[in-house]
Amino acid sequence: MELSEKHRQYWHKNLLVTAILLVIWFVVTFVEGWYARELNAFTFFGFPFGFYMSAQRSLIVYVVLIWFYARYMNALDMEYNVEEGEDE
Amino acid sequence: MSQAATGHKAFKAQLTKYYSFYTGGFLVFLFALAAAEQMGMSRQWIGYWFLFATIGLYAGIGIMSRTVDAAEYYVAGRRVPAFFNGMATGADWMSAASFIGMAGTLYLTGFDGLAFVMGWTGGYCLVAFLLAPYLRKFGQFTIPDFLGERYGGNVVRSVGIFAAILCSFTYVVAQIYGVGLITSRFTGLEFGIGVFVGLGGILVCSFLGGMRAVTWTQVAQYIILIIAYMTPVVWLSVNITGNPVPQLAYGQVLQKVTEREKELTNDPKEIEVRGLFKQRAEALDTKINDLPASYEAEKAAVSKKLEDLIASSAPEEQVNAARAAVDAFPKSPEAAKAAWTAAKSTATAKSAPPRPHAQPFPGKDEAAQNIARNNFLGIVFCMMFGTAALPHILMRYYTTPSVRQARQSVFWSLFFIFLLYFTAPSLAVLAKYDVYHFLVGSSFADLPAWAANWARVDPTLLSITDMNKDGIVQLAEIVLGTDIIVLATPEIAGLPYVVSGLVAAGGLAAALSTADGLLLTIANALSHDLYYKMIDPHAPTGRRVSVSKALLLVVAFVAAYVTSLKPGDILFLVGAAFSLAASAFFPALVLGVFWRRANKWGAITGMVAGLGVCMYYMYTTYPFFGGVAANQWFHMNPISAGVFGVPVGIITIVVVSLLTPEPSKKVQELVDHVRYPHLRGDIDTQAA
Numbered sequence: 055m056e057l058s059e060k061h062r063q064y065w066h067k068n069l070l071v072t073a074i075l076l077v078i079w080f081v082v083t084f085v086e087g088w089y090a091r092e093l094n095a096f097t098f099f100g101f102p103f104g105f106y107m108s109a110q111r112s113l114i115v116y117v118v119l120i121w122f123y124a125r126y127m128n129a130l131d132m133e134y135n136v137e138e139g140e141d142e
Numbered sequence: 143m144s145q146a147a148t149g150h151k152a153f154k155a156q157l158t159k160y161y162s163f164y165t166g167g168f169l170v171f172l173f174a175l176a177a178a179e180q181m182g183m184s185r186q187w188i189g190y191w192f193l194f195a196t197i198g199l200y201a202g203i204g205i206m207s208r209t210v211d212a213a214e215y216y217v218a219g220r221r222v223p224a225f226f227n228g229m230a231t232g233a234d235w236m237s238a239a240s241f242i243g244m245a246g247t248l249y250l251t252g253f254d255g256l257a258f259v260m261g262w263t264g265g266y267c268l269v270a271f272l273l274a275p276y277l278r279k280f281g282q283f284t285i286p287d288f289l290g291e292r293y294g295g296n297v298v299r300s301v302g303i304f305a306a307i308l309c310s311f312t313y314v315v316a317q318i319y320g321v322g323l324i325t326s327r328f329t330g331l332e333f334g335i336g337v338f339v340g341l342g343g344i345l346v347c348s349f350l351g352g353m354r355a356v357t358w359t360q361v362a363q364y365i366i367l368i369i370a371y372m373t374p375v376v377w378l379s380v381n382i383t384g385n386p387v388p389q390l391a392y393g394q395v396l397q398k399v400t401e402r403e404k405e406l407t408n409d410p411k412e413i414e415v416r417g418l419f420k421q422r423a424e425a426l427d428t429k430i431n432d433l434p435a436s437y438e439a440e441k442a443a444v445s446k447k448l449e450d451l452i453a454s455s456a457p458e459e460q461v462n463a464a465r466a467a468v469d470a471f472p473k474s475p476e477a478a479k480a481a482w483t484a485a486k487s488t489a490t491a492k493s494a495p496p497r498p499h500a501q502p503f504p505g506k507d508e509a510a511q512n513i514a515r516n517n518f519l520g521i522v523f524c525m526m527f528g529t530a531a532l533p534h535i536l537m538r539y540y541t542t543p544s545v546r547q548a549r550q551s552v553f554w555s556l557f558f559i560f561l562l563y564f565t566a567p568s569l570a571v572l573a574k575y576d577v578y579h580f581l582v583g584s585s586f587a588d589l590p591a592w593a594a595n596w597a598r599v600d601p602t603l604l605s606i607t608d609m610n611k612d613g614i615v616q617l618a619e620i621v622l623g624t625d626i627i628v629l630a631t632p633e634i635a636g637l638p639y640v641v642s643g644l645v646a647a648g649g650l651a652a653a654l655s656t657a658d659g660l661l662l663t664i665a666n667a668l669s670h671d672l673y674y675k676m677i678d679p680h681a682p683t684g685r686r687v688s689v690s691k692a693l694l695l696v697v698a699f700v701a702a703y704v705t706s707l708k709p710g711d712i713l714f715l716v717g718a719a720f721s722l723a724a725s726a727f728f729p730a731l732v733l734g735v736f737w738r739r740a741n742k743w744g745a746i747t748g749m750v751a752g753l754g755v756c757m758y759y760m761y762t763t764y765p766f767f768g769g770v771a772a773n774q775w776f777h778m779n780p781i782s783a784g785v786f787g788v789p790v791g792i793i794t795i796v797v798v799s800l801l802t803p804e805p806s807k808k809v810q811e812l813v814d815h816v817r818y819p820h821l822r823g824d825i826d827t828q829a830a
Contacts, residue, residue: 105256113563
């Protein structure tokens, strides 16, 4: 089994989207967590901002990231003809 | 459309129909019990109904899904649709600790407790991007399977088996403990009997039908647990804020709680009580320093008090209390030291003003605050990487029909988990509002009904002592256990008892479903990986499944036995399982997919080094093993040992792999195979 140029492209796109999403994940989790004290100086919908980010907003971001990844990759499979047979 | 695709579609439609009927039926059951309560059914009977109806239901699903086919037994026939696998993973994931303990932890620790909320949700990003689709493409039965094939040889597989059993067993003990606790609390059965009733429910399911039965039961359990969690919180939110969406409404409530914290910090009565606690802590400190001399003196004092009371024919309850004090007195100076140190730290904690709920990383100075911040991020790190490494969760992504659905399934998993974790912080704040405004300042003669009830039922959950004898409850006089928040919410919100029963059923569902998944992981590691792959590769399917079932029984009873010994700190055990799993599995699994060059020797040394560092750190820093805080690196708590284990594992794999020959062509083909959902002329690794 030989991989074509197209296959390599597919894998590179996969790596790229994975890296971008992981950067967002890292910022939301660790960078914002690091500065939670400073962020708490602001208020958002009545919440101290740092608290709100950790308790609510981060969780929403995680769900959206995974939703986006599944959608993007499932479309990419089709585009590069590496999708499996229909399953639903 | 192919025949298989039509089959999947019809199957999904059928499942949707069944589970809709089931949810409807469960709601009818709830309303029937609510009506029965109005007509005078006793609380104990409501407890029994919930216990036996739900366990009976799970057993029924188990019996209907019984199987001896290997693919059905190990991976539910690989036809679980993404949506349902999401629900099953949700139930598998959320344990008794999440369901009952989480809101209470947030109540007690405020911002710092959010480390668990973030860690246990954000970890799914790693599962989604780095593991689930690739494991599904690989498509065998267990996590050691992947390690064994990817790196080749039985040594890697054995390390995998050892690590899988170590972390799953640590975790399952905590779950069985939870089952015993809930069963005994809501039916009045003894703890030991509760453990075995629950164990029966767990076993009927996983024993008869393996993954297939466990999957369909977990879907049913998810539906119960989410209804049980949401109902009282929404009601409480309407009561306090008039808004039925607690996640939006609690910002305003949090502001009121913060104002009240300031009032309570400066309240003279509160300061007086905190002063009394400070004196108590100092007195204990003196006693601890005077050991062992103070031991005999204290022992004599306690006995003398009892004799005096009997001699002066004091009221019976005073005599009984003094007798209990004599019985409970530590048996040796060492035991006394432990008991008094614990009491001292409780008293010291109570002598501090209330901790501001929304404030991150409190500490006396900049350095202490930074240490608190690092530990917060350390817990987040370990929980996330542990999530992406716990075999019982990763295994679930073998059960979807395709890579495509595995990706969607991680989304549904996190969505269903999110519903609960997104709600827990609001529940903590709403409950705090109620306690700070209504319980604090009420008179001892006329406590709110829920507080009076729970203080009588179980003093470890709630105890209120009038320290300064003014007849009014001060905040510093209240001692709460973490579990009280979720357990008491229905009563705080003024809901009928049937909702309390529902909450107990939800907690039971959470504990049972997680225990099921874990027991199955352990039994499979032994029967599939050890017996079939390593000892007898020619064993016929029927025998493999029988061996697995037999082992399941053995493991379950060993776990129940260990649980009955009530091993120390459950929360630490759970945290330890995450750190161990992260250190052992995460580096080898992820590099196995993303780095073609990773080889057998790298994986073996990396897994052993990661796990070794993690265990060594816990051993030298956790008091239970005789460790001391002075051994800590960068002031990291033992629970976050994975912070060191994971990087050590990654670096070791990289370095050792580069020093040894690259993996064979066959292995490199396997790597390509898992990276693409479909390749023409592809090899096939899927196990039937």
